[in-house]
Amino acid sequence: MDKPVFTLKSFWLAIRYFLFLNNEQTKILLLRKIEGNKSAVDWISTLDSLTKFDEHADNARHTCFVLGWWTLLLGTVAYIGELIFLKNAPMTWLESGFSGILSKAYSILFFLAFISWLFYFLFKRVDLENRLRLFVYPLVKILTEEGKENSLVALNCQLAVPRSKRYKTGVKKNFTPSAFRIWMNRIMLSIITLGILSVLLFNFMPEFPGLHQLDRLAGEFAGFFIITGFVLFFVWIFSTFGGKYPKITNTIYTYPWLSFSARMADDTVLSADFIDTLLVREVVKTNPRGKVKTKYKYGLKRLTSITIGFDKDNYAYNASTPAKGSFIQQKPNDKRHAFKIKDKEKYSAIVEKFQTPKLDKFLGLVAKAYGKVKQVA
Amino acid sequence: MKRCQIKTGFFVLKECGAVAVAQCSNCKKNFCIDHIYGGLQTIQNRKKDEQSGLIKTQTGEEPILCLECYAKKNKETVQKQYQGGYSSVNTTDDLLWYFYMRDSFYRDTSFRPFDDDDKDSIKTHSNDFDDDNSSNTFHDS
Numbered sequence A: 001m002d003k004p005v006f007t008l009k010s011f012w013l014a015i016r017y018f019l020f021l022n023n024e025q026t027k028i029l030l031l032r033k034i035e036g037n038k039s040a041v042d043w044i045s046t047l048d049s050l051t052k053f054d055e056h057a058d059n060a061r062h063t064c065f066v067l068g069w070w071t072l073l074l075g076t077v078a079y080i081g082e083l084i085f086l087k088n089a090p091m092t093w094l095e096s097g098f099s100g101i102l103s104k105a106y107s108i109l110f111f112l113a114f115i116s117w118l119f120y121f122l123f124k125r126v127d128l129e130n131r132l133r134l135f136v137y138p139l140v141k142i143l144t145e146e147g148k149e150n151s152l153v154a155l156n157c158q159l160a161v162p163r164s165k166r167y168k169t170g171v172k173k174n175f176t177p178s179a180f181r182i183w184m185n186r187i188m189l190s191i192i193t194l195g196i197l198s199v200l201l202f203n204f205m206p207e208f209p210g211l212h213q214l215d216r217l218a219g220e221f222a223g224f225f226i227i228t229g230f231v232l233f234f235v236w237i238f239s240t241f242g243g244k245y246p247k248i249t250n251t252i253y254t255y256p257w258l259s260f261s262a263r264m265a266d267d268t269v270l271s272a273d274f275i276d277t278l279l280v281r282e283v284v285k286t287n288p289r290g291k292v293k294t295k296y297k298y299g300l301k302r303l304t305s306i307t308i309g310f311d312k313d314n315y316a317y318n319a320s321t322p323a324k325g326s327f328i329q330q331k332p333n334d335k336r337h338a339f340k341i342k343d344k345e346k347y348s349a350i351v352e353k354f355q356t357p358k359l360d361k362f363l364g365l366v367a368k369a370y371g372k373v374k375q376v377a
Numbered sequence B: 001m002k003r004c005q006i007k008t009g010f011f012v013l014k015e016c017g018a019v020a021v022a023q024c025s026n027c028k029k030n031f032c033i034d035h036i037y038g039g040l041q042t043i044q045n046r047k048k049d050e051q052s053g054l055i056k057t058q059t060g061e062e063p064i065l066c067l068e069c070y071a072k073k074n075k076e077t078v079q080k081q082y083q084g085g086y087s088s089v090n091t092t093d094d095l096l097w098y099f100y101m102r103d104s105f106y107r108d109t110s111f112r113p114f115d116d117d118d119k120d121s122i123k124t125h126s127n128d129f130d131d132d133n134s135s136n137t138f139h140d141s
Helices: A010-021 A023-031 A040-088 A093-094 A098-125 A131-146 A179-204 A211-243 A358-370 B069-072 B074-079 B095-107 B116-121
Strands: A034-037 A152-158 A169-175 A246-263 A268-287 A292-312 A315-317 A327-329 A336-349 A373-375 B012-015
Touching: A010 A040, A010 A093, A023 A040, A034 A040, A034 A315, A040 A098, A040 A152, A131 A152, A131 A358, A131 B095, A169 A292, A179 A211, A246 B095, A292 A358, A315 A336, A336 A358, B069 B074, B069 B095, B074 B095
Parallel strands: none
Antiparallel strands: A034 A152, A152 A246, A169 A246, A246 A268, A268 A292, A292 A336, A315 A373, A327 A336
C-alpha cells in the first residue's frame, strides 16, 4: 500500500522486524543503498524483512505523527485547564483532588507526545523509499520465476529520498544572496536556541542550594535574549524581505534509483537503468499589496533505459513494422539480437508528490522487445 | 510419476515440472504443492485417486483449485487484496500475487508470451535478416 494508515499494531511489528534484521539488512537500512550480485532467491530473502519493516515503519511513523499532535494538543488543553482551575475554582473543588487528576493527565499526555515524536523522528531516520516494496521487490519476485536458475542478478538501488544532498547536482539562482542576510539568519537562529534553553533552565531548574546563583544568571540571560531577539527580529525581517523580486531558485536532483542486470531462463540478458531528474523551482515574489509570497513548483523527468539481448540460438528476428516512439534497435552482435529501449516521462506539479514508477509499464516495455523476435525450433 | 503442468515464467512460459500432488477441478491440470490455493491444509485428509495417484475433488467436497485458476475466477477479491500494488504484508501467498499480476498484465497489454509448445511449430527463415530495402536497419552490418 502506498498510503500509510493509522494502526498501533504496526508500531510493534516495525520494532519487531527491526530487531530481527541481520547485519547486511541493517547496513542497507542505514546506508539506504542496495548493491551486490546475488541470485534472485537470495535477494528475496535479503529484501523480504526489509520491505516488511519499511511498510510497518511507514504506518508507525504516520501513527506517531497523529498521536504526537493529539497528545500535545490535549496535554496543552489539560495544562491550561489546570492553571485556570487553580486560579478560579472554589476551595471545595480544590480539595477534591481534581487538580491532581488534571496534573497527572497532562504529564502523561506530554510524556506520550514526547515518546511519539521521538519514535517519529527515529522511524524517519530509517525510512526507505516506497519504490523498494512497490517496484524493486516485486520485480525481483518475478525474476525468481523468470530468471535462470542459479544465475546472478546484479542490483544497485538507491533508497534515500530524491531530495537528498547526495543527489543534488545543480543550483541556479537569479540573485546573489547577501552575506549580511546569511549572517543574520545564523545570528537569529543562535539567539532563539539560546533563549529557549535559558527559559527552560530558568523554569525547570531543580531547587538545589548551590544553584541559586545559576538560577539568577539564567533568569538574566533569558531576559537579555528576549529583548535582543526582539530588536534583531526587525533587522532580520528587513534583511530577508528586502532586495529585488522575483527571486527564483532552481535546484536539480539527479536520482539514479535503480540499475540491474539479469539472465533469464531462456538465456536472454536483460539490463535496465532508471534515472529520475527532479527540478525544484522556488519563486519568491511580492503581490501588488507588497506581501511577500513563496511558491514551489516541481518537475520530474523519468528516464528508463532497457537493454535486452536475445540469444540467436533461441530467437530469430521477427520482421514486422517497428513500433513508433520509444523503441530503438542497437546493432546486433554475433551472438545476440540486442535491443535498446528508452522511455521518457515528464511530470509537473505544485506539490512534491509523484507517482511511484509502475512495474507494469516496465514489463510492457520488455514485452515490446519480445514482440520483435520469434522462437526458433 | 505425474509432473506439475502449471506454466511458470512471465515472457516465456514453461511447465513447472515438480512432482504433482493434486489435480485442479477447474482446468484439470496436475499441480505441485507450491501451486495449490490455500496451501497444504487444503488437501490434508483427502484421499488419493487410485488410478492417477493424485488428490482430486470428490463429490460434495470443496473444489481444489490451482493458484492460476483461483486468481482468474476471483479477480475482484484478489484485486482488492493487492489494491495499490504488491504488499509483502497483505499476502499469505506470494505466488497468488504473481499469477494475478501476470494474468492482469496479459489482459491489459494483449501480450502473448512464448510457450515451450510454440517451439515445435516455428521454422527459421534464412532471409529474415537481409532486409536491405527497409529504412529501419535490422540487418547485420
